[in-house]
Amino acid sequence: MIRIFEIKKKNSVSLFIGMLLVTLFTLIACNSIEDKNHNFVTNYGVSFSDQMGDKSFTNFPSRIASFSPEITEIIYALGSGGQIVAINDSSDYPLETAFLPKLGFMNINVESIIKYDPNLIILTAGFEEVAHKLIGLGYQVIFFDAPKNITQLYDNIITMGKILDNHDGSEALVADLQSQMNKTLLEVSKVKVQDKKTLFLEIDPMLYTASDNSFIGSLLKLANVTNIAASVAGSFPQVSLEFIIDSNPDIILLADTDFGTSVENVLQRDTWKNITAVKNKNIYAIEADWISRAGPRFILGLQQIISLVYEIEFAD
16 A cells, blocks of 8 residues: 555656646746747847937847838848848848838838837837837837948947847858958058049939938048048038039939939039039949948948949959
8 A cells, every 4th residue: 555655646746847847848938939040049138228228128029120221131131031020111122021011111100010019129210209109118129320330330230139139140240241341442442642533422313412421421431532522511411513513523423313313314414514523424323222221231332432433343
């Protein structure tokens, strides 16, 4: 009889231990989430600061709503594009973004965002009110202002790597971009001082351009050109025709072909005919997204500027 009792007692203990383990694994599962490689990220927690202040996130971002084209590109470059559930209309790269819901441009609101049940929402300048409302509702929101130089771009990449629990990937991406940039700058540094070109960049038919106080302006500086609007007040100032004529740039770059501007249009502008760039037909259209988006493709924009201005070729 004693022997039978001992067996029952052992079975009861085993059952208790089994139930305890099931409960433990359930608790772990509830506080874990699969990352992009189907590995469990346990005890997720990250603290950082953005343009709206100090933040602490406790939920792994498995469902991301991104309303920043450049941050969307960064997320894909870090291998986490599959976690994005919604974007804005201007997020069109890489090609996979074509299959995502697009929620407008400047008309994005709280209701349109939360219906996709995101656990990370990425917003930029112009959406401060929406950001405050979402934070008040308990959503994880990160707010990015537009970088004004390469260093700030790298900071954004590292921050996203931290949030995505992919620090190694973000470090590797920054290192790769730095390596490409260093090689690019080495080539353009060979341009002699007397051969340095003056340049006007048109980003809008109403003669808006970029100063040094902008990401685009920082790229022009790295490209070893003299931006005629470098010191004009504001990040994207509107200049006058007289200003352009008086500055007499050697090169004109057009980043406004989406607005119907073309090289032919500029050549036909009667009031521009005495500008050196027009007389010599040194007018070129460029890929606006490469230079306007502070994302991984900036290196292509920098190389394109250098290639067009100084005829320096870069390997694909």
